[in-house]
Amino acid sequence: MAPKMKKFKKSSKNPIYDTNWCDMPPEIKVKCIGKMEFKERLLLRCTAKAERSLVDSQKIEFQNGEFWADDEDIVFKLNRGKNSNFLKSPKNINVAVGFLKYIKKVGVFENLKLCFGDLFTDNEQFNTDDGLFAAKKVEIEQCEMDNVVPSILWEIEDGVESIKINVDRKVFRQFDELLEISNMWIETNAKVGFTFQASIYKEGSFAAFLEHFTDSIVSKDERRVRIRTKNPDIHILLERGLDEIVETDDIPQFSRLRVIPAEMKKSEYDNNCKEWISIMDPDVYESESESEEEWPEYFGISFDEDEDGDDFDPVDYYTL
Amino acid sequence: MSSTEQGTSSAAPAEPTTAPESAAAPEVPESFYYVHGKDKVVHKVSAGALQHSALIHGMISNLGYTEEQAKANPFPFENIDGDILQMVVDWCNQHKGKPTPPEDTNLPKQKEKLFDLVLAVNYLEIKELLTYCCKQVAMMVKGKSPEEIREIWMIPTDAEDEAAEKEAKKRAGKEAAGETAAAAGDAK
Incomplete structure (x- = not known):
């Protein structure tokens, strides 16, 4: 006799379906999250603490990542291939640092380009963050040399194939x-x-x-x-x-x-x-x-x- | 117990040969096995189709059933609804001996069945179908807000979760107290 499949607890609301997301074991949820684009993952992690921790436990691969900032704008561009782009313009430096921290946690890049100017020169949170960028190729351009570039170099995970600094x-x-x-x-x-x-x-x-x-x-x-x-x-x-x-x-x-x-x-x-x-x-x-x-x-x-x-x-x- | 004939008889792939057609080796008859779900409806499925399921494939390999024994002993999957098992069997038949396409358009359109299918496919260890299903699940929330996702997938809010947890603890406490009282009563 085949063993019973485990059923997980139901929501308190009237269910739309007999079986739903909350009935899925974590390993299946994780597989489904793995099929989601970055935007959907971010939205799912906003629904509940449990979903957030599941989403955050999964790495996501990006073909290209470009983080660019000057005195007026901050723009983050992420790309996972054809028709899969994510654009974010953080409102302020704290949001930007928070987002970068998250990206270090979950992102795995083929190509990563960082152009921060002197935005993070005196930002303690950025310069002391112990998270690491996981990337094959890193390009650092127009970043302040005394603090930001050394910080970035310390924040690159082992396994990087090339680092270019202009x-x-x-x-x-x-x-x-x-x-x-x-x-x-x-x-x-x-x-x-x-x-x-x-x-x-x-x-x-x-x-x-x-x-x-x-x-x-x-x-x-x-x-x-x-x-x-x-x-x-x-x-x-x-x-x-x-x-x-x-x-x-x-x-x-x-x-x-x-x-x-x-x-x-x-x-x-x-x-x-x-x-x-x-x-x-x-x-x-x-x-x-x-x-x-x-x-x-x-x-x-x-x-x-x-x-x-x-x-x-x-x-x-x-x-x- | 009713029976549906889902399998199609097909020859095992013959070894490439340069010999004339008339001298070709006789076709090896394909073996069939039988499965049923919660509804007890028995599905006849070829061994080739069942190869998609690592679980069933493992069972077949270990049993070494003859055709008669297989017919007399259908594999029972009491935890899988009959219509879901039917979908799984259909998919296995459609993809028997074929390379699986990168996208599958034959997945259930009724989303309410999708999660049941996911659980069944996961249990039967059908890797490719599970991948398609998971993608389909992921597609359900494309373009939706967190609130909409919560609604579609019935995800309780943190507050609801905490309340449910408290309620469960309270209930467990009451039950434990009741059992203690009953045990004390029995002792008297």
Whole structure:
């Protein structure tokens, strides 16, 4: 004999149907919630405490999430694919922080773009929130550098594939980025494939790198320096983007740092710097070819072009 | 006990062969099983159709019934209404041996049956149908306000929930007191 299916308590009102939502076991409710769009989930969680806790226990996947704010407006856009968009303009900063907190709890993003300006610079609630953004690719743009960007970086869950930060060169020049990143990779035992690219507007970075890692150098020439790390299985390779177009005296200079396997041979080096320089600054090779090339995807990194389209816009791409 | 013949006889898929048609292996007759719900109406269903139900498929595999034994021992699903079981059997027959489509348009239009179907399908472990049903349930609240959702799905408000809980506790307390008093009376 088959066991009886469990019937759950009924509402006090006259039932429309013999069996209804409240008769469903939680595992079925959760399955149904999983089929709902974000808006319906938010509405359902407003009906009762029990439904709220069920809705909040479920993650929801988004293709794209964009959180954008300036002095006047705050706009949050979420997208789960075709015909599934959610737009929210929080009335004030507290509502915005509350919504972001909720999004960190339930949202799982393929692409997440955060452009907060200086909205959250002094917002303690935002800067101390211990919730984490779950996303594969994160892009941080026009965010205040001292508090907001570090807060966001701390609030990104493990498993992120790429983080792109677009920062003003004036700010970026304060960092000795090649040394900082290399040291960080050595300390954190970074994985093979991690890549950092930068266009550098000051002279002497390559020399400073050589000097700093003098005791760790495995090999060096005009275009490359390879250093060992604490992990005998991995090396760090610094490459200068030099070819018939980009020369040693040009400003900016283009550099690429990569974590490589220690057994990688010199013959396996990638000699085509055009590909990765074009990602940072498409204008460099523009005169050579007017055709638009597709930007390749790098393991651990992706880049976008400068959307302003200003030839002299001082934007660097700072990627971890 | 009445009986409805829901199953359709079909041959098991033959192995691809290059031999002439006349030399093809004889068709293996399909086996049938019998199920009934609360209304005791027996449905004859092919093993192929029943494969959708992990629960029934598991039962069949363990029993190893002959046709006669299967007929004499229909699987009883006393917890499932007859019309709901009929819907499930129909769906299994329609999707027998076929890849399930991403959307199912054959789900019950009467929403009052949908939740019963969900419970039955969940119990019978028919994964694809459960997915469709859950989607259908989710669609019920599309574009509705929280108040409308509460009304359609009979979701008690927090206040109603608390009141019901208090009432239940009060009732339980009274019953316990009554039992204690009765026990004391018996002891005297």
